[in-house]
Amino acid sequence: MIKQLYKYFWLAPIFIFIQVYVLNQVLFNGYINPYFYIMLIICLPQITPRWLLLFFAFFLGFFLDIFEGSIGFHSTACVFIAFIKPSIERLIIPKNTISEEQDLFLQRLGSKMFSVFSLILIFTHHTILFLLAHFKLTKFSEILGKICLSSLITFTIIIICQFFFFKTEKR
Numbered sequence: 001m002i003k004q005l006y007k008y009f010w011l012a013p014i015f016i017f018i019q020v021y022v023l024n025q026v027l028f029n030g031y032i033n034p035y036f037y038i039m040l041i042i043c044l045p046q047i048t049p050r051w052l053l054l055f056f057a058f059f060l061g062f063f064l065d066i067f068e069g070s071i072g073f074h075s076t077a078c079v080f081i082a083f084i085k086p087s088i089e090r091l092i093i094p095k096n097t098i099s100e101e102q103d104l105f106l107q108r109l110g111s112k113m114f115s116v117f118s119l120i121l122i123f124t125h126h127t128i129l130f131l132l133a134h135f136k137l138t139k140f141s142e143i144l145g146k147i148c149l150s151s152l153i154t155f156t157i158i159i160i161c162q163f164f165f166f167k168t169e170k171r
Helices: 002-023 036-043 050-068 073-092 111-134 137-165
Strands: none
Touching: 002 036, 002 050, 036 050, 036 073, 036 111, 036 137, 050 073, 073 111, 111 137
């Protein structure tokens, strides 16, 4: 299991680099910003100890905060989705669907289960992030639009990555 988790620590700098130097530079319509890096939190195996999941999420968010010059927005959103992830797993993923040691990939969970699971986490992450960063009651509808569109674009990018870069045997 430890060997399996090491790959996430090695992938983290790559995902942070892609997020900071590619995705943050290309705003869709100057309005939508996908946050692709949360795929690492979403895909961590179920057996990941909760303390490690929270630490890893904080690590990802903290480095994004440093590069973006924000004050804890990403780390707060990441730690929150890491905190609720085990509960969402229990609700969405039936027991014996996959082994607890397996990564939570699209090809293993199936498209419906992965979509529901990841969309809940993505939408939660984006809601917390955008409310912390941009909250004003006068701009609530604008923020809601940004949350929904950014969540959809993030989900689309994660699905594309799952198909091309994380090919695994089905179940």
